[in-house]
Amino acid sequence: SAVISQKPSRDICQRGTSLTIQCQVDSQVTMMFWYRQQPGQSLTLIATANQGSEATYESGFVIDKFPISRPNLTFSTLTVSNMSPEDSSIYLCSGTTSGDANTGELFFGEGSRLTVL
């Protein structure tokens, strides 16, 4: 298994501001991902966080809105920029200890619940 911790666990933000979520994983994690879970919905992949280079974004997500960094193997940040109420969601950091996302189970952080007023 792998230990993944993220913070903040929750926050209430004002429209137009930005918030950065931090994620720390243990050294067994090879690949890191960021998900969004809107209220009552499933998980949607935002991007794969790549160490030392730009993240790989999924369709519908752009770097200007969700800048992601991964300066080293065990740390990543997700920023939600210029927030609107539609950004109110749970943001989940996840990782796998497998080198192949096709076969390795995902481990998840506790999630960061953002409410945008």
Added chain:
Amino acid sequence: AQKITQTQPGMFVQEKEAVTLDCTYDTSDQSYGLFWYKQPSSGEMIFLIYQGSYDEQNATEGRYSLNFQKARKSANLVISASQLGDSAMYFCAMRLIFGAGTRLAVHP
């Protein structure tokens, strides 16, 4: 592109009975893996079970088993001897893509 379909928004089961949660998938890949996760009301995501496309046996993990029918592209989760603590959302996933989920309620 991969697609995961869970057609049961909600399911009910009596405690100690078995329940099957449906999952169908679509992929053009020959090699792939299917996962099931549990999300209790606390919000944490818990990995339950994995099935590889080339695995000859259906996966089992304790009270969880997978009814994998490759030709039908289905990977249904079977929970035996349901417990009250099994009440949660259950997600089927393939290659980082999650289905819509099924909310399971276990009744005493």
